[in-house]
Structures are given as structure tokens and as C-alpha cells.
Amino acid sequence: MSARLRVCSPGLVVLLLSTAVLYLWNLGASGWANTFYAAAVQAGSSNATAMLFGSSDAANAITVDKTPAALWVMDVSARVFGFSPWSMLVPQALMGVAAVGVLYAAVRRAAGPGAALLAGWILALTPVAALMFRFNNPDALLVLMLVLGAYCTQRACEKDASRWWLVAAGVAVGVGFLAKMLQALLVLPAFALAYLVAGPSTLRRRVLDLGLAAGAVVVSAGWYIALVELWPADARPYIGGSQHNSILELTVGYNGFGRLTGNETGGLGNLNHDVGWGRLFGFSMGADIGWLLPAALVCTVAGLVLTRSAPRTDPTRAALILWGGWLAVTAVVFSYMNGIVHPYYTVALAPAIAASVGIGATLLWRSRRDPRAVSAMAATVMVTVLLAAQLLSREADWLPWLRIVIVTAGVGAAALILANSRLGPRASRAVAAVALLCCLAAPAAYTVVTAATPHSGAIPSVGPARTGGFGFPGGGLLSSPTPRPDLTRVLAADADQFTWAAAVVGSNNAAGYQLAIDAPVMAIGGFNGTDPSPTLAQFVDDVAAGRIHYFVSGRLMTMGRAPASGSQESVAIRDWVATNFVAETVDGTVIYDLTESQPAHSSGQ
Structure with missing residues (x-):
């Protein structure tokens, strides 16, 4: 005990x-934080197979x-x-x-x-x-x-x-x-x-x-x-x-x-x-x-x-x-x-x-009675507070006084540490406490503001709230769309009659729609849109069998650069849908009802 x-x-x-x-x-x-994983949790919480394999949707099209x-x-x-x-x-x-x-x-x-x-x-x-x-x-x-x-x-x-x-x-x-x-x-x-x-x-x-x-x-x-x-x-x-x-x-x-x-x-x-x-x-x-x-x-x-x-x-x-x-x-x-x-x-x-x-x-x-140990402690404090000031300067408008305080107090504490042999026990401990506080103050402040700031997307960042990174407003590679009410209502209609209520290129795009309508959404091509799942032939078969209700047009995953490596099946699927079905715009998003009419021909066969 x-x-x-x-x-x-x-x-x-x-x-x-x-x-x-x-x-x-x-x-x-x-909220849902990283919607890529949130959608997989949603799927796994309702389907045992999805849970076992880490599927992005409860109909088990593809895993994370x-x-x-x-x-x-x-x-x-x-x-x-x-x-x-x-x-x-x-x-x-x-x-x-x-x-x-x-x-x-x-x-x-x-x-x-x-x-x-x-x-x-x-x-x-x-x-x-x-x-x-x-x-x-x-x-x-x-x-x-x-x-x-x-x-x-x-x-x-x-x-x-x-x-x-x-x-x-x-x-x-x-x-x-x-x-x-x-x-x-x-x-x-x-x-x-x-x-x-x-x-x-x-x-x-x-x-x-x-x-x-x-x-x-x-x-x-x-x-x-x-x-x-x-x-x-x-x-x-x-x-x-x-x-x-x-x-x-x-x-x-x-x-x-x-x-x-x-x-x-x-x-x-x-x-x-x-x-x-x-x-x-x-x-x-x-x-x-x-x-x-x-x-x-x-x-x-x-x-x-x-x-x-x-x-x-x-x-x-x-x-x-x-x-x-x-x-x-x-x-x-x-x-x-x-x-x-x-x-x-x-x-x-x-x-x-x-x-x-x-x-x-x-x-x-x-070992503070050893001059080498004292020198190492003083150098560590000095380097730490100067590095902290430099890192804090990258957010120059955020707590500018903190840089001044930690450098001033930290350098002073480092100097007193060098004079440790001349200090009494209480003074020595007080100097050590000040040095420790100066070393921890900056990361602690950054930690608190990080915890106080909501985060979402695939690449969250520390520190004060700011924009940037690799996300795209409204949906794209590393952020997810948040569909407006009319689009949500359309995609959710009769969702239980289909294996997938919708399909869209990229897992993050799919996650946003899936979390909004609480029904499986097929992530064509996986995270980057470059996995060969499904192939065009498989997608055509799913459409012919009535398994997919809508195709949602979303941003492709190349981020404006040269085409990515890997499969181009997602591009072929997008082009096939655009060729064979009628586009409709709902809440600013282009969708295709894959059940309205069967295509006259199929390039996927």
C-alpha cells in the first residue's frame, strides 16, 4: 500500500x-476533426466488416x-x-x-x-x-x-x-x-x-x-x-x-x-x-x-x-x-x-x-558542484530561450511581450547558474525554478492556445488560429465539403434504397457528404483519387445494377500540379459520367442522377 x-x-x-x-x-x-477518419469511424460504428478493415464507408468500397x-x-x-x-x-x-x-x-x-x-x-x-x-x-x-x-x-x-x-x-x-x-x-x-x-x-x-x-x-x-x-x-x-x-x-x-x-x-x-x-x-x-x-x-x-x-x-x-x-x-x-x-x-x-x-x-x-555540469545547464537554458524567442517571432503579433520576458529572465538565470557556487541553497533553487519556467513558458503558451483553437482537416497546425495549409474551401484534397441544406436533402433522399447514396472522387470529398447525410458515399480512388478502385468497368456495373444514386462532381486531387502517379481510373469515371448523364446544379455543386436514364453506351465494358 x-x-x-x-x-x-x-x-x-x-x-x-x-x-x-x-x-x-x-x-x-x-467537430469531426479529420473527416477522413471520422467517416471511417462512422462506418465502423455501424458495420462489423467496415470496423475490421477500416473502411471509409459502411458499404465497404475502400479502406483508409x-x-x-x-x-x-x-x-x-x-x-x-x-x-x-x-x-x-x-x-x-x-x-x-x-x-x-x-x-x-x-x-x-x-x-x-x-x-x-x-x-x-x-x-x-x-x-x-x-x-x-x-x-x-x-x-x-x-x-x-x-x-x-x-x-x-x-x-x-x-x-x-x-x-x-x-x-x-x-x-x-x-x-x-x-x-x-x-x-x-x-x-x-x-x-x-x-x-x-x-x-x-x-x-x-x-x-x-x-x-x-x-x-x-x-x-x-x-x-x-x-x-x-x-x-x-x-x-x-x-x-x-x-x-x-x-x-x-x-x-x-x-x-x-x-x-x-x-x-x-x-x-x-x-x-x-x-x-x-x-x-x-x-x-x-x-x-x-x-x-x-x-x-x-x-x-x-x-x-x-x-x-x-x-x-x-x-x-x-x-x-x-x-x-x-x-x-x-x-x-x-x-x-x-x-x-x-x-x-x-x-x-x-x-x-x-x-x-x-x-x-x-x-x-x-x-552534479551542480561540478563546473562542467553548471556550464552545460547554463548553455542549455541560453539556447532554449533564444530558440523559443525565434520560434515565437514567427507569430509576431501573438503575445509579443512573451519573447522579451523569457529572453531577459532566461539569460539572467543562465548567468546566475554559472555563479551557482556563490549562491545559497534557497537562491540556487530559486534560480533553477526561474530558468525552468523560462524554458517551458513558450511551449506551454503555444500548447494552451493550440488546445483552445478548433482544428479540422487532414493537416492540423499548432499555435494561434490561422488559415493556410493544403486544404481547399468547399472540398478538395485535404479538406472536406460541407454540403448546404438543399444538396444534403437531395443526396439523403431514398439513400436506404441504394448501396451508396453517392459517389465522388477522393476520400475527403466523400467523407464530407457521408457525414452530412449519414449514408455510405463511395470514395472513388481513395484518399488521393489515384487508387484503381473502382475501375471504370466496376463502376459501370454498379451503376447498371442500381447500387449508386448520385455522382457528385468534386475537385480532383492534383492540387494544380502535374498529374499524380498511380491509377487514372477516377478521371475515366468522371469523364464517363459527364458524357452519359445529365448534370444538375444544386447549391452550387454539380451532381448527376445515375438512375434517371441508363447510358446509351458504355466505354467501361
Whole structure:
């Protein structure tokens, strides 16, 4: 009982309650958030097949372009509480609170409760964390599973620990794979290195244990890949994001090595002009994650230096290897990947940054009588506040006084840290508190305003509300249309008489109409409109069989650039409909009633 009470300390309670308020407050303001995933939750909450495969619609035309574990969590909530923005988003927020709690538990075992509280607050107050734990993308489940895997790996490194902790870590990473595929595997080198260095058994046993853990990853992730591959293709939806209806192709190609090389068949071309080490501090990602990144690197290196003489199995050094390795590998991949990469992906760095700073800063503070440790602390504070001022300057009209305050107070605190040997204990602690507040003030302010701002679309952004990004008003590649009342009424009429009430090119276009009319809408071509699903021949057959009521004309998915790679079936379908059916404009949107008359000829046969 006493151990449990120590774990549930007042500091932890305040941390978790504060995180819950931050992530749950006014959560419904974002509405359906990312309608691409919201439509899939709507489908999965009413159809078991759609839930199993992650279909975009309840009639199971095509899946989302990810494995669906994150959707399963939201599907279950929607089935229990009814489908609504709250039932969809609350599980995401609770997973964020859980991630903070598990991170606290992991860091506490390695460096004590003070380091754990610092790490927990840093994670909770990271802008991109507040963004994604209040949103319905797969990243919330991914991050929770990776933090849980790190905790289990740390437990496996402890004296007399069971190898089953390492197996549990493998299972957690496998579940993370089912949320966001190969991105989950980026932590494995760090997990393996930490256990190989600090595991409690012989080297041979440690290697065998790592093999067992690797098997756990394969089994916990691979069962679903095998299930989809072995399931008859005509009895399941098309696998979105692939060109050959294959989840293996999706895993290795579009969501795998294609993200590294930029060779993503079915993608929309390479928009990356910031490839390199500066990306994480640049205009696209800096405000999401860059605030404490230099501090994390300094704290990791300093922590490893300070523990260099510790026994091989030292838990603090093992934790630094684990979290620092996670940070290094993921940061390098995000910085240099040439394929599709969005700023919010950086939420995967947040736990590693938080843990590295929490552990490393605590070690430096304990060694504050050493001039080298003091110099490292002062330099870290100086770099952090100057970087914060630079990041804040990108929103020059937002809280301009904050830059002045944190730089002035932060530089002063850094100078006093250098004079630490001349300060008394109380003064020293006061200076440390001021320095810490200056380092956290900017990201905390950005986090609060991020949580207070409603977000929607496929690429949400942190910070004060602003326009921009890749969305298009009224519907397009990365935003969804919101049909006006007359169009909604027309599309919803007799919807239960058809397999699909309507069809439109692109999943985001389809999601907007589907959420409005609460009936299946076929997403022709999947997310980008470049998947060969359905083919023109299949679409013609569906029309002839009376399965589709309307075709809605929407923006095609090339974003004004050269035609994308992948299938052009969606273009052929659009042209066939325009040639053979009569256009009607409702509320400014062109639609075609596919039941009014059968076409005189069919180029799809």
C-alpha cells in the first residue's frame, strides 16, 4: 500500500488532472476533426466488416490508407456511446493522459519522482502533443503504445527482471504498428541497444531475449497483415493507398520505404523543400516540436557522460540510451525523409524529448558542484530561450511581450547558474525554478492556445488560429465539403434504397457528404483519387445494377500540379459520367442522377 501511495503522489495527481483538463476541455469544438477518419469511424460504428478493415464507408468500397487499430478504439467508443465528435475524440484525449502517466512511471524508475514530474509536464505541454491528443488521427494510439513499450523495456533492463517484460514491449510496438505501420518500428534500435547494453543476464541470453521480443513484434503486428492478405479480395473492401489491393504493398510501399525515398506510387508528388537537419526547427515543424530539442540532445549527452562509470546495468544510463536513441533515430528519419511527411508526425518525438530532458536535467542538477555540469545547464537554458524567442517571432503579433520576458529572465538565470557556487541553497533553487519556467513558458503558451483553437482537416497546425495549409474551401484534397441544406436533402433522399447514396472522387470529398447525410458515399480512388478502385468497368456495373444514386462532381486531387502517379481510373469515371448523364446544379455543386436514364453506351465494358 505504501508503494502505491508513493506512486500516486500529489504531484502526479496534479499532473494527470491538469493534462486531462487541457486535453478534454471544449473538445467538441473541433467537430469531426479529420473527416477522413471520422467517416471511417462512422462506418465502423455501424458495420462489423467496415470496423475490421477500416473502411471509409459502411458499404465497404475502400479502406483508409492505414491499418485500423486506432479506428477500433474510436469505433468501440462510438458503439457504446453513439457516434458523435465527443465519443470519437475523448478516447484520443484519454490516451494522451495515459501516455503522460506511463512516461512518468518510466522516468521515475530511472531517475526519481522529480525527473518524472518534469518529463510528464514537458510531454503534456508540447504543442504537437496537445494537437494530436485532441484529434482523431492514428498518432494518439501510436504514441501511447511506444511509451508503453519503452516502459516495458526499462523494466526488462532491471535486476532480476523477467524476459516477459521485453516480450510485452514487442507486443506494444506491434500494436503501434497496427496504428501507423512502419513508423512504429523506428524505436526498435533504441529498445534493442538499451537491453543489449543493460539487460541483467548474460550476453547470449540478452541476444536470445531480443529475438523473442522481435518475434512478439512480428506476431502482434503480422496477424492482421496475414488476415487481410488471406481474406478473399471480393469479400472485403479494397485496400486504400495500394495499387494492387494489397496491404503488404501498402505497408512496404506507400506507407513504408516510399516515405523515405519519395517514390510513392499513387502520391501527389514531392512537396519537400526542407529536407535536412534544419527541418525540425523550420517553419513547417519548429513550432510543433523544436522548442526543447537542443535541450534534449544536451541533456542526453551530459547524462551519458555523468553515468559513464556506472555499472553496466545502471537503470539511469539504460533509460538515457533508450530515450536518447529513440530521439536520435526518429529525428534523423523525420529530417531526411523525402516522401510524404507532415508536421504533426513529430508527436512521436515528444516522449523522447520529455524523458531525455527530465533525466538529463536531473543528473546535471545533482552534479551542480561540478563546473562542467553548471556550464552545460547554463548553455542549455541560453539556447532554449533564444530558440523559443525565434520560434515565437514567427507569430509576431501573438503575445509579443512573451519573447522579451523569457529572453531577459532566461539569460539572467543562465548567468546566475554559472555563479551557482556563490549562491545559497534557497537562491540556487530559486534560480533553477526561474530558468525552468523560462524554458517551458513558450511551449506551454503555444500548447494552451493550440488546445483552445478548433482544428479540422487532414493537416492540423499548432499555435494561434490561422488559415493556410493544403486544404481547399468547399472540398478538395485535404479538406472536406460541407454540403448546404438543399444538396444534403437531395443526396439523403431514398439513400436506404441504394448501396451508396453517392459517389465522388477522393476520400475527403466523400467523407464530407457521408457525414452530412449519414449514408455510405463511395470514395472513388481513395484518399488521393489515384487508387484503381473502382475501375471504370466496376463502376459501370454498379451503376447498371442500381447500387449508386448520385455522382457528385468534386475537385480532383492534383492540387494544380502535374498529374499524380498511380491509377487514372477516377478521371475515366468522371469523364464517363459527364458524357452519359445529365448534370444538375444544386447549391452550387454539380451532381448527376445515375438512375434517371441508363447510358446509351458504355466505354467501361
